[in-house]
Amino acid sequence: MTGLGRLGDLWRRLDVTLRDLPLGLLLLAASLVPALHGNGTQVGGVADRPLDALGLAAAALQCLPLAGRRRWPALSPALVASGFALDQLFGYHLFAGTAIVVAVMSAGAHLHRYRRTAVLAGSAAYVVLAVALSQAGPGETLAGYVLFYSAMALSWGIGSWLRSTRIAEAEYRLLVAAETRAAERTRIAGELHDVVTHHVTAMVVQAEAARYLTAAPDRLDQTLAAVTDTGRRAITDLRHVLDVLDPGRTAPAPASDEGLLFVVERARRAGQPVEFTEEGTPAASRGSADLVAHRVVQEALANALKYANGGRTTVRVRHRPEEITVRVGTDRAGPSGVSPGGSGRGLAGLRERVEVLGGDFTAGPHEGGGFAVHARIPARAPVAGRA
Numbered sequence: 001m002t003g004l005g006r007l008g009d010l011w012r013r014l015d016v017t018l019r020d021l022p023l024g025l026l027l028l029a030a031s032l033v034p035a036l037h038g039n040g041t042q043v044g045g046v047a048d049r050p051l052d053a054l055g056l057a058a059a060a061l062q063c064l065p066l067a068g069r070r071r072w073p074a075l076s077p078a079l080v081a082s083g084f085a086l087d088q089l090f091g092y093h094l095f096a097g098t099a100i101v102v103a104v105m106s107a108g109a110h111l112h113r114y115r116r117t118a119v120l121a122g123s124a125a126y127v128v129l130a131v132a133l134s135q136a137g138p139g140e141t142l143a144g145y146v147l148f149y150s151a152m153a154l155s156w157g158i159g160s161w162l163r164s165t166r167i168a169e170a171e172y173r174l175l176v177a178a179e180t181r182a183a184e185r186t187r188i189a190g191e192l193h194d195v196v197t198h199h200v201t202a203m204v205v206q207a208e209a210a211r212y213l214t215a216a217p218d219r220l221d222q223t224l225a226a227v228t229d230t231g232r233r234a235i236t237d238l239r240h241v242l243d244v245l246d247p248g249r250t251a252p253a254p255a256s257d258e259g260l261l262f263v264v265e266r267a268r269r270a271g272q273p274v275e276f277t278e279e280g281t282p283a284a285s286r287g288s289a290d291l292v293a294h295r296v297v298q299e300a301l302a303n304a305l306k307y308a309n310g311g312r313t314t315v316r317v318r319h320r321p322e323e324i325t326v327r328v329g330t331d332r333a334g335p336s337g338v339s340p341g342g343s344g345r346g347l348a349g350l351r352e353r354v355e356v357l358g359g360d361f362t363a364g365p366h367e368g369g370g371f372a373v374h375a376r377i378p379a380r381a382p383v384a385g386r387a
Contacts, residue, residue, distance in 0.1 A: 017067045023102070024066035031059040031096040041097030042088070043148050044133025044140050049091040058086040062096040069106035074118060077103035081122070085129050089136055101155050108159020109166075119156070126152070190349040203227050226269040260297055264315060267301045273312050274301070280319030289377045292353045293317065293324045296361075299346045300328035300373040308371065323359070323379055329372040350375070 011019065030036055038048045049055070061083030069076040080103035087094050104122075111118055130145050207227055264276040282290060297315055304313045308330035318325045347363045350373075354361040359377040366372045 016070050020069055021064075021067040024063040024099070027066070027096050027099050028059055028063035031063070031094045033095075036095045038093050040087075040093045040095040041084075041100070042093045043144070044088050044130070044137055046088060046091040046133060046137035048093060051092060051094075054086070054090065055092040055094065058083050058090070058092055059094050059096040062087060062094070062099040066099055066102060066106075069103060070110050073107050073110040073112075074114070077107045077122075081125060085125075085132075088129070088133060091137070101151070104152050104155040105159040105162075108156040109162040110159075122152075123149075190353075203231060222269075226266075229266075260294060260315075260317060263294070263298050263301060267305060267313070270305055271310060272301065272305055273310070274304075275312070275314045277315070278317045278319070282319050288357060289324050289379045292350075292357060292359075292377050293326050293375070295353060296326045296350055296373065296375045296377075297328060299350055300326075303346065303371075303373075304328070304330050311370075321379065324377045326375045326377070327372065329366065329370055331368070331370045347373070 031040070032051075037051055062080050063083075065076045065079035065083075067076075077100075080099050084097055084100045087097055107118065126149060130140070133140060260278065261276065264274050267274050297317065301313070301315070304311070311331045313328065313330045316325075316327045350363075351361045354375050354377055357378055359375060361373075361375045363373045364371070
């Protein structure tokens with residue numbers, strides 16, 4: 001961080017009254033400059049009077065309360081207005097009179113309660129001041145009083161506009177934060193669905209098969225070992241997903257790192273005859289496209305285990321420099337619409353993942369009564385502005 005950056009950070013850490021005080025001190029110092037005497041705000045036409053102790057008090061009363069214009073938005077303008085009245089009634093006409101504009105604008109921007117009461121009280125006080133000024137001096141024209149009141153009303157209006165803008169920005173930030181949290185919850189729910197559905201489906205199918213293998217101890221032991229292995233893998237993948245929620249973790253592990261062949265072999269051990277074909281060479285580093293392709297195969301095989309258990313399943317993956325294509329088909333019909341007994345998130349989640357990368361995704365029955373999932377996943381992010 002540069003020196004200016006450190007100074008800026010230090011300044012922002014100061015109390016708001018300390019940050020607002022320099023403006024008041026600057027106006028007070030300007031009021032003490034002899035060349036500016038009698039050149040300040042003038043309402044009422046009272047004859048000029050040389051600066052004396054009372055004039056110094058009037059200047060201080062107008063300038064120093066500006067330090068509290070944001071912390072005490074009702075008290076600060078009241079004190080400034082009192083100093084301004086003293087200034088005008090005795091004819092000092094100090095440069096400090098400029099503070100009334102700042103005080104009224106700040107009140108419009110930072111006063112949250114009794115705003116209408118403040119406007120009525122300020123208007124009434126101005127009427128009293130106008131009457132007192134008319135009696136103390138030669139008087140001001142009606143147009144002059146109206147012009148000054150209009151200037152104060154404009155200052156209040158500018159402050160109110162700043163306040164409404166600040167509130168709108170705060171509401172927008174809250175809305176963006178809420179949408180971000182919702183999107184993150186949806187993403188995590190999708191990750192959990194991908195992990196849990198695939199592994200637990202395989203475990204259920206393997207456990208069901210084990211019931212019919214009591215007469216074959218070797219095959220029963222192999223099936224139960226597969227159930228144990230799948231359960232351990234589910235726990236590992238769940239830990240990877242939950243690590244994303246750890247704010248101290250800067251590089252969470254990928255949700256799955258076993259490769260497509262491992263997923264296919266696990267489905268085969270669960271009793272699903274899978275024919276697997278992979279063309280081309282996968283990228284050296286697994287990116288978003290590879291991870292999405294992995295999820296497509298994983299979810300499609302989970303659906304095959306649920307709805308086409310024991311039916312011949314084909315998995316074809318083709319790697320190209322510009323894209324990855326995945327096709328998973330079964331000889332039996334799969335789920336139409338929402339999966340029976342399921343949440344329907346699986347295929348919908350895959351579609352969202354693929355389309356985010358600018359790809360295409362289809363899933364549905366094909367000729368012959370089977371079910372097919374097809375995905376085309378670009379290896380590079382879509383160009384901005386392209387549909």
